[in-house]
Amino acid sequence: MTTSPLSLCRAxxxxxxxAAAVLLGPGVPRAGAAGNRNEAARIYRTLWEDRxxxxxxxxxxxxxxxxxxxxxxxxxxxxxVAMNSPDHQIRAAATQAAVSMPGEEVTVKWVAHLAAxxxxxxxxVIALLAERGGRAAQDAVLESMxxxxxxxxxxxxxxxxxxxxxxxxxxxxxxxxxxERREHDGARQSLERIPGDEASAAVxxxxxxxxxxxxxxxxxxxxxxxxRDHSDAVLxxxxxxxxxxxxxxxxxxxxxxxxxxxxxxxxxxxKTDSGGVRGAGEKxxxxxxxxSNRDNCVKTxxxxxxxxxxxxxCALIRVLGKVPSRxxxxxxxxxxxxxxxxxxxxxxxxxxxxxxxxxxxxxxxxARGGRNQTQQVLALRGYVRLVKEQRLNGAxxxxxxxxxxxxxxxxxxxxxxxxxxxxxxxxxxxxxIAASLDDAALREEAAAAAVRIGREFRGEVRKEPLKxxxxxxxxxxxxxxxxxxxxxxxxxxxxxxKRK
Numbered sequence: 001m002t003t004s005p006l007s008l009c010r011a012x013x014x015x016x017x018x019a020a021a022v023l024l025g026p027g028v029p030r031a032g033a034a035g036n037r038n039e040a041a042r043i044y045r046t047l048w049e050d051r052x053x054x055x056x057x058x059x060x061x062x063x064x065x066x067x068x069x070x071x072x073x074x075x076x077x078x079x080x081v082a083m084n085s086p087d088h089q090i091r092a093a094a095t096q097a098a099v100s101m102p103g104e105e106v107t108v109k110w111v112a113h114l115a116a117x118x119x120x121x122x123x124x125v126i127a128l129l130a131e132r133g134g135r136a137a138q139d140a141v142l143e144s145m146x147x148x149x150x151x152x153x154x155x156x157x158x159x160x161x162x163x164x165x166x167x168x169x170x171x172x173x174x175x176x177x178x179x180e181r182r183e184h185d186g187a188r189q190s191l192e193r194i195p196g197d198e199a200s201a202a203v204x205x206x207x208x209x210x211x212x213x214x215x216x217x218x219x220x221x222x223x224x225x226x227x228r229d230h231s232d233a234v235l236x237x238x239x240x241x242x243x244x245x246x247x248x249x250x251x252x253x254x255x256x257x258x259x260x261x262x263x264x265x266x267x268x269x270x271k272t273d274s275g276g277v278r279g280a281g282e283k284x285x286x287x288x289x290x291x292s293n294r295d296n297c298v299k300t301x302x303x304x305x306x307x308x309x310x311x312x313x314c315a316l317i318r319v320l321g322k323v324p325s326r327x328x329x330x331x332x333x334x335x336x337x338x339x340x341x342x343x344x345x346x347x348x349x350x351x352x353x354x355x356x357x358x359x360x361x362x363x364x365x366x367a368r369g370g371r372n373q374t375q376q377v378l379a380l381r382g383y384v385r386l387v388k389e390q391r392l393n394g395a396x397x398x399x400x401x402x403x404x405x406x407x408x409x410x411x412x413x414x415x416x417x418x419x420x421x422x423x424x425x426x427x428x429x430x431x432x433i434a435a436s437l438d439d440a441a442l443r444e445e446a447a448a449a450a451v452r453i454g455r456e457f458r459g460e461v462r463k464e465p466l467k468x469x470x471x472x473x474x475x476x477x478x479x480x481x482x483x484x485x486x487x488x489x490x491x492x493x494x495x496x497x498k499r500k
Contacts, residue, residue, distance in 0.1 A: 352382025
């Protein structure tokens, strides 16, 4: 957290210095103001020169703020000394004072100071100029990008993000080709943050002349800037001769693309021979379709599947899972019957992520009789996820979990279902969980789930018919569980249930 220099000067010992800084602030008309200011400046300079101990730093903070407030550009000498102070509080107060001093002539003087100071001091002055802004400051920052000292260049690269417009864009783009990683990363971050669409337009215009590595960076910059007005330039880059540039363009379209780009992205997914490009296209297509008219997206995707390769068809099936509609669901169900196991698996994955309860019977059927264990596990996990996400009452959830338990084959799957049941505050859930307390492979998971529900009921456990289920279940938990925390909670629930 950045500390305001004013907050560093609140000690009572500031006295006259802080009072004068407030009372003689700029823009406050008063009789004899010039004389008052000269007297205040004399007091400030005396305090600045005399109060030199560490315990009196707050006085010096107030004094330097007051000098800047009353003297403006005439306080430059003291401000320079203060900005070079070994005390970070005094440096902070001086920097804030220097930033707040009005007038382009002040900026020009700081530019001259920048040229005169050592390389070690330049980054601080560059940051100050970025805060002040204006043409003179920007020119000085751009000039500093050409300095031999790497730390000065890095400070200038970071400062450049403060200036609106296109002036800093070309030199920052040049740094994207730098072998110095800090320069490259700093330039990219500044390009991402320069305010205004003019900068976005300049970045988009630079795509054609840049080398492949820089083009990849520029596409990432446009995505980070949210430059949707320049999405067509990004789309054009999907035809780049360099496959990695194509991939970067598709990643940018994932953020910037809209419905009009769907046909081109579908074509990329179908036609490319690069797994990386196809994967990026799949993600871009899914993201674009999620924020577009889904029916229109599906109408574009389905015809392309007919002549697509297996890899492309699998990618498009997975995208259909992100744009659920009746037409998309019919296509995914049809893919379940395909002779190619990879296409079947893609369809199972799509159904496993489907948001609608309509696929619950499909998932149960796959969990019961899927072509392989991978399909069965995916379907059952998708089914449990679906139950969790639907708006159902307790009885409905328990009924669906009961169906899942009936088709689950392996202990890990049953444990998953028991854990989900433990989130259902319903007497039917406790009854279903209790049936697994005698299974050595499941008893601990069942015990934890039963106790979790029992805790949720709290005082209700004393009432029938819940008490008649809770008491024997908690007693059984105490018999079979070896988990001390579960046993402790079971005892608490049991004690509450038996309390009169």
